[in-house]
Amino acid sequence: xxxxxxxxxxxxxxxxxxxxxxxIILPCAAAVKSGxxxxxxxxxxxxxxxxxxxxxxxxxxxxxxSRSWIVGLVVAASILxxxxxxxxxxxNAFVLLLPTGYYLAGGTLAVAFSVVVAFFLPARIWTSLLRxxxxxxxxxxxxxxxxxxxxxxxxxxLIAAGFLGNPDPxxxxxxxxxxxxxxxxxxxxxxxxxxxxSYLNPFQAPYQLxxxxxxxxxxxxxxxxxxxxxxxxxxxxxxxxxxxxxxxxPDRLASAVLAYWGVTLLGMLLFGGETxxxxxxxxxxxxxxxxxxxxxRREVGGDGRPRLVLGWPGTRLxxxxxxxxxxxxxxxxxxxxxxxxxxxxxFWWLALGGINPLEFPGRSAVMELNSLGLAGxxxxxxxxxxxxxxxxxxxxxxxxxxxxxxxxxxxxAHYLTVMMVDLQYAARVASDPFGLGWNLFGSASLYVTTSxxxxxxxxxxxxxxxxxxxxxxxxxxxVLAQVMHAEQFVGNRLAHLPLAALMVLYTLFGLWLxxxxxxx
Numbered sequence: 001x002x003x004x005x006x007x008x009x010x011x012x013x014x015x016x017x018x019x020x021x022x023x024i025i026l027p028c029a030a031a032v033k034s035g036x037x038x039x040x041x042x043x044x045x046x047x048x049x050x051x052x053x054x055x056x057x058x059x060x061x062x063x064x065x066s067r068s069w070i071v072g073l074v075v076a077a078s079i080l081x082x083x084x085x086x087x088x089x090x091x092n093a094f095v096l097l098l099p100t101g102y103y104l105a106g107g108t109l110a111v112a113f114s115v116v117v118a119f120f121l122p123a124r125i126w127t128s129l130l131r132x133x134x135x136x137x138x139x140x141x142x143x144x145x146x147x148x149x150x151x152x153x154x155x156x157x158l159i160a161a162g163f164l165g166n167p168d169p170x171x172x173x174x175x176x177x178x179x180x181x182x183x184x185x186x187x188x189x190x191x192x193x194x195x196x197x198s199y200l201n202p203f204q205a206p207y208q209l210x211x212x213x214x215x216x217x218x219x220x221x222x223x224x225x226x227x228x229x230x231x232x233x234x235x236x237x238x239x240x241x242x243x244x245x246x247x248x249x250p251d252r253l254a255s256a257v258l259a260y261w262g263v264t265l266l267g268m269l270l271f272g273g274e275t276x277x278x279x280x281x282x283x284x285x286x287x288x289x290x291x292x293x294x295x296x297r298r299e300v301g302g303d304g305r306p307r308l309v310l311g312w313p314g315t316r317l318x319x320x321x322x323x324x325x326x327x328x329x330x331x332x333x334x335x336x337x338x339x340x341x342x343x344x345x346x347f348w349w350l351a352l353g354g355i356n357p358l359e360f361p362g363r364s365a366v367m368e369l370n371s372l373g374l375a376g377x378x379x380x381x382x383x384x385x386x387x388x389x390x391x392x393x394x395x396x397x398x399x400x401x402x403x404x405x406x407x408x409x410x411x412x413a414h415y416l417t418v419m420m421v422d423l424q425y426a427a428r429v430a431s432d433p434f435g436l437g438w439n440l441f442g443s444a445s446l447y448v449t450t451s452x453x454x455x456x457x458x459x460x461x462x463x464x465x466x467x468x469x470x471x472x473x474x475x476x477x478x479v480l481a482q483v484m485h486a487e488q489f490v491g492n493r494l495a496h497l498p499l500a501a502l503m504v505l506y507t508l509f510g511l512w513l514x515x516x517x518x519x520x
Contacts, residue, residue, distance in 0.1 A: 103463075104511045107471045111507045114475045115500045123486030126479055130318065133311035139298065141306055144198075148205040155202040155261065157433075162254025166435030169248040170425050170448075173433040178253060180422035183241075184415040190290035191313070191408055194297040197287040202261070203277065207268045214269060221271040221279060226326040229267070229280035231333060233260070235378075237282060238337040242344060243370045245363050286334060289404050292316040314405055314480050318487070322397035331400045332385055335407040336378035338414050342513040343377065344370050350519060357519035388498040398488050399499055402481035406503070409473020410510060413466040417453070420462075424448040463514070470510040474503050 118126070162174035169175040189196055240247050240256060247253060267276040277284040291297075293314050301307040323331065343349055344366070347357045353369045355361070363370075385403075389396040424446060431444035438444065452458040478500055485496040 103467050104508060104515065107467055107511050108504060108508045110471050111474045111478065112504045114478050115497075115504065118478050118482040118500075119497070123483055126483045127318075127487070130312050130315045130479075130483060133309050133315075135301075136296075136308040136310055138301065138305045139308045142199050145205070147199045148201065151200045152202040152205040155257070159254045159258050159261075161433050162250040162257070165250060165433060167250055169250060171429060171432075171435055172250040173426075173429045174250050174253055174257070175248045176422060176426045176429055178257065179241075179248065180419060181426060184411075184419055184422070187287065187290045187408060187411055190287050191293045192295060194294040195288060195291040197284065197291070201277070201284060203264050203268060203281070204273060207265055207273045210265065210269060211273070218272045218275075219270055221275045225280070226324060227279060227285065227330050228326050230282040230285045231326060231330050233280075233282035234286070234330065234333055234337075238333070238374060239371065242337065242341055242374060243363070243367055245367070285330060289331065289334070290408060292320065292401075293405060293408060314476055317401045317404065317480060318483060320401055322394065322488075323400045324397060325393070328385070328396055328400045329382060331403050331407070332382050333378050335403060335410060336381045337374070338407070338410045339381070339510070339513070340370075340374050340377040342410075342414055342518075344373060345518040346513070347517040347519060349373070357517070360519050384502060385499070388502040390495065390498065392495070395485075395489065395495060398484050399481050399496060402477045402484060402499075405473045405476040405480065406506065409469045412469045412473075413510070413514060416466055416469075417462060420452065421448065421450060466514050467511055470507060470514070474507045478503055 158174045158177055161172060165174070166172045186197070244252075264276070264281055267280055270276075271280075278288075279285075294316070295310060295313050297309050297311065297316065298306045299309050349369075350357045350360065350366070353366055355365060385400070386396055389399060425448055427441075427443045428446040428448065431441045432438040452462070481496050481499060481503075489495055
């Protein structure tokens, strides 16, 4: 039987399917025979999860299990044509059975239905709805200089901890703060509260100090540069995160952060602080795009005082000018990187490199493959987007802003369980940032748990949150695209439908990424 299943398959997949048959199909068959299916909700499957001996960020992907032996048998039989859904964390992984095809079909159909509704409902209704807002009253102006100075000092402390603190990534504050709180968590702060980054960015305070020391003379920013420095910086950042051998190594990360901080300050001194941040600084550009989705935002009232306003997500995108080609490339790069992060861990992707996902040797084995994959994913998504826009530069520049909700949704779905684990590490390392035996907040001995991935109810909640985020992000994007197109391109209601079709297909792709087996 096993021979017939593995005939004409690459060696890694052949070995994988043998394991699947022995660990999943045969136990499920025995469960059917004995009438006990519930005992097989959680089937452990060991997977190596180190990167050349260096611990890496804790990622867990959860796929819920079935409720009965009938569903278990159906899913087990389906494994003959596809490998099982699987969740992983550092150390071990476990297989949870569920016919995720229902989620894929349901989510995709929901987005497709939203396309129909958005198309037939007059755009003026959507516009009127999205423009509604609630004035929550006047708010004080935050102390920008003080907050920026504190952020700069905090960054210096984190860099020092990276060089001098505990070399173990989970015990050092720099990897936890940079990857989990800053990169994973802060976009959600922006997407809810607005442009908090403008008050907390660690560049302004040292720039103002250096500007006074150097006299403040600047050069004109070359128009042809556009946002390309930010695009190149984001590519370098994505490569470091997804391909580099040890992005979590504190010393290595501290060197990278310090170098980027220095380059940014140099650019600000040469071309002016706000000019460089708005045009060439990757994180400022990214966070401002996320802030355009915020439901809370500050606006200047008629009396000149700032006021807090509550509105629909993404409405500020309607007021932004169309993007140039450099801006289009940047927006699609933000979506492509998180998409490839998920794709690069799938059994399917590793099989392309002839790698057995159950014996993943580490990042060194896939550096070339992942470098090409990262660039290829971005270029393929860019080509698909431009094709969907009919190679119309004006249309592509306007509708590119509607992609931002999708990028945030994928960010949430992909990193949700990373945050659930790493926030615990952050609480622990905050009490002893330099590994000196301190216990500043009483959390130095906090036990980090992933028990929320061993109970059926919590796993179902996680999976539903991930799938729901992807669907909701696409629905918001479709509504925004409809309104943007109607406001700027009157008389041609069909021009944006190819992009809507691309969004529907990308929904299916995103849900598949959440459901497909992953490793390493």
